[in-house]
Amino acid sequence: MTDVSPESMVNRSRGPIVDGRPIRKDEIELAERGIYVESWLPERRSRRKPLLFVHGELTGSWLWERYLGYFAGRGWEGHALNLRNHFWSQSAAPAELSFDSYLEDVAAVMGRIGPNVVVVGHGMGGLLAMKAAERMPAAALVLVSAEPPRDLRPAARMHELRDIPELFGKAIIGWETLPEKLQRDHRDLSLPDGVPVDRGAIEGIPKLVIGAGLDAYVRESTSSELAGWLGAQYEPFGAHSHFGLVLAEAGYQQVAEVIRAFLETHRL
Numbered sequence: 001m002t003d004v005s006p007e008s009m010v011n012r013s014r015g016p017i018v019d020g021r022p023i024r025k026d027e028i029e030l031a032e033r034g035i036y037v038e039s040w041l042p043e044r045r046s047r048r049k050p051l052l053f054v055h056g057e058l059t060g061s062w063l064w065e066r067y068l069g070y071f072a073g074r075g076w077e078g079h080a081l082n083l084r085n086h087f088w089s090q091s092a093a094p095a096e097l098s099f100d101s102y103l104e105d106v107a108a109v110m111g112r113i114g115p116n117v118v119v120v121g122h123g124m125g126g127l128l129a130m131k132a133a134e135r136m137p138a139a140a141l142v143l144v145s146a147e148p149p150r151d152l153r154p155a156a157r158m159h160e161l162r163d164i165p166e167l168f169g170k171a172i173i174g175w176e177t178l179p180e181k182l183q184r185d186h187r188d189l190s191l192p193d194g195v196p197v198d199r200g201a202i203e204g205i206p207k208l209v210i211g212a213g214l215d216a217y218v219r220e221s222t223s224s225e226l227a228g229w230l231g232a233q234y235e236p237f238g239a240h241s242h243f244g245l246v247l248a249e250a251g252y253q254q255v256a257e258v259i260r261a262f263l264e265t266h267r268l
Helices: 061-072 099-113 124-135 179-185 220-230 251-265
Strands: 009-018 021-030 035-042 051-054 078-082 118-122 140-144 207-212 233-237
Touching (some): 051 061, 061 251, 078 099, 140 251, 207 220, 220 233
Parallel strands (some): 051 118, 118 140
Antiparallel strands (some): 021 035
16 A cells, blocks of 8 residues: 555545455545545555556546456555546635646645556546656556647637537527637636647656547547657557546446556556
């Protein structure tokens, strides 16, 4: 189990049985940042590297529940953080949040868990994982339909929101305004200029990129391009959607097994 101070770790009762192996549930709280981390741990301490799961927009640690159970039952401790304003973490005014503030949250959790963590990110969480690995030691990166960095993103087109038809009720949902104002008011959901990633800073660690053929958010071709850009191992799943990669009852296990093989190949 990760060396975490007693005041920040609240012990939970024994959790469910996964593949015949009991696991335990704990939590880590970073009170100074208002961050809650859900942890699933194998019953016995393991030498395997801890896994940090980073969610994307509008989700939370619940996104990773199947993965947490899968890996804890096979000897990996897993920690799924909740970014501020998501699930069990502290609420904050959207104007106070930004990609950079979320990045600081991820880096703080990495610092608490330790230097040998494998960071697994989904969607925007994948972009956060890449940026966090620039500044904090990481053992490896697993990027699941990750948002691409600035070098791989097309130029932002500010006219797109203006072209949304009235039929879609943009006034009801608050989109009947200038896109520039939307970006100021909802900084946690917008990446207007893209986020640069320094490939050199993460060059020396193993990387796995996973793409989904039915992904309506991050195209499979974008994930393939990201893998090539990073020099990473690439695994496409043609019949999976963006959220199906992590939530589908049958589909998630296929993805988890590929991640497991990657971890075992690199002795993580």
